[in-house]
Amino acid sequence: MSKADKLFVNMCRDILHDGFSSEGQIVRARWEDGTPAHTIKKFGIVNRYDLQEEFPALTLRPTAIKSAVDEMLWIWQKKSNNIKDLNSHIWDEWADEDGSIGKAYGYQLGVKYKFPHGEMDQVDNVLWQLKNTPYSRRIMTNIYKFDDLMEMGLEPCAYSMTFNVTGNRLNGILNQRSQDILAANNWNVVQYSVLIHMMAQVSGLKPGELVHVISDAHIYDRHVDIISEMIERPQYPAPKFILNPEVKNFYDFTTDDIRVEDYQKNPQIKNIPIAV
Ligand SMILES: Nc1nc(=O)c2c([nH]1)NC[C@@H]1CN(c3ccc(C(=O)N[C@@H](CCC(=O)O)C(=O)O)cc3)CN21
Numbered sequence: 001m002s003k004a005d006k007l008f009v010n011m012c013r014d015i016l017h018d019g020f021s022s023e024g025q026i027v028r029a030r031w032e033d034g035t036p037a038h039t040i041k042k043f044g045i046v047n048r049y050d051l052q053e054e055f056p057a058l059t060l061r062p063t064a065i066k067s068a069v070d071e072m073l074w075i076w077q078k079k080s081n082n083i084k085d086l087n088s089h090i091w092d093e094w095a096d097e098d099g100s101i102g103k104a105y106g107y108q109l110g111v112k113y114k115f116p117h118g119e120m121d122q123v124d125n126v127l128w129q130l131k132n133t134p135y136s137r138r139i140m141t142n143i144y145k146f147d148d149l150m151e152m153g154l155e156p157c158a159y160s161m162t163f164n165v166t167g168n169r170l171n172g173i174l175n176q177r178s179q180d181i182l183a184a185n186n187w188n189v190v191q192y193s194v195l196i197h198m199m200a201q202v203s204g205l206k207p208g209e210l211v212h213v214i215s216d217a218h219i220y221d222r223h224v225d226i227i228s229e230m231i232e233r234p235q236y237p238a239p240k241f242i243l244n245p246e247v248k249n250f251y252d253f254t255t256d257d258i259r260v261e262d263y264q265k266n267p268q269i270k271n272i273p274i275a276v
């Protein structure tokens with residue numbers, strides 16, 4: 001059975017039974033009809049996924065793996081902040097009339113900085129270090145740029161990756177300040193698992209562990225019944241994940257280079273409301 005499912009179920013039970021409700025507090029997020037989007041939350045959840053053991057896609061409901069990877073590549077490879085470069089519509093509500101989400105995500109990863117080994121952006125710095133100084137303890141990215149927060153459509157939620165090589169394994173810690181458990185938990189886990197697979201492959205390493213550190217892990221009020229039903233569903237073994245072994249340059253990967261086989265899963269839950 002998928003370990004990712006077990007982890008998800010335990011995390012949701014913990015939030016639902018032992019979490020803190022925001023009812024009575026003033027909250028920022030709203031439902032489409034203007035109602036405040038309240039949550040039940042737990043602070044400081046840490047989930048570990050061993051990518052050698054399985055590909056951590058949920059089987060409780062299908063994760064749109066290709067769409068998730070498309071968004072990850074939009075940020076990490078295209079370094080774009082414009083929804084015109086994205087194949088899904090998940091960011092539409094946060095974009096301006098030109099399609100821009102402001103100085104967030106991909107924009108920040110494209111900003112160049114001076115390093116001892118030259119002037120380059122944060123992604124190229126990670127790639128350079130994984131090739132040249134793989135055992136460095138300084139291989140990280142951070143897009144929570146205070147100078148630019150005022151010009152972002154939404155402040156970055158998944159804001160920092162720390163890469164660390166142990167033996168020939170590439171591990172990563174994803175730091176996330178805020179997580180919508182139903183809409184995006186497995187979405188983000190799958191994205192950063194694939195990122196580790198890709199970074200490892202182009203650096204001559206094997207994928208190791210993804211450690212997901214979530215500060216505010218919340219279930220929105222309109223998601224409680226959906227989650228309660230979802231966590232009682234049957235669980236299946238995790239699917240197989242295959243990355244095209246021919247690709248040796250991170251910038252050459254496309255969503256066609258990923259293949260997911262034997263993805264046994266429960267039916268999709270349609271029209272999940274998203275708090276804006
Ligand atoms: N409240 C909230 N939750 C989020 O997860 C979220 C935001 N806001 N704001 C910005 C981005 C947009 N994200 C989103 C938005 C929608 C889906 C969504 O509708 N997912 C569908 C599948 C979409 C597809 O197939 O392309 C799902 O069933 O999970 C996922 C992530 C993640 N982020």
Ligand SMILES: O=c1ccn([C@H]2C[C@H](O)[C@@H](COP(=O)(O)O)O2)c(=O)[nH]1
Nearest residue numbers: 028029155157158178179180184188
């Ligand atoms: O990759 C993402 C992007 C966004 N989210 C969620 C987390 C929150 O529910 C909202 C953002 O609202 P804030 O008030 O700015 O925290 O979006 C996510 O889970 N994953």
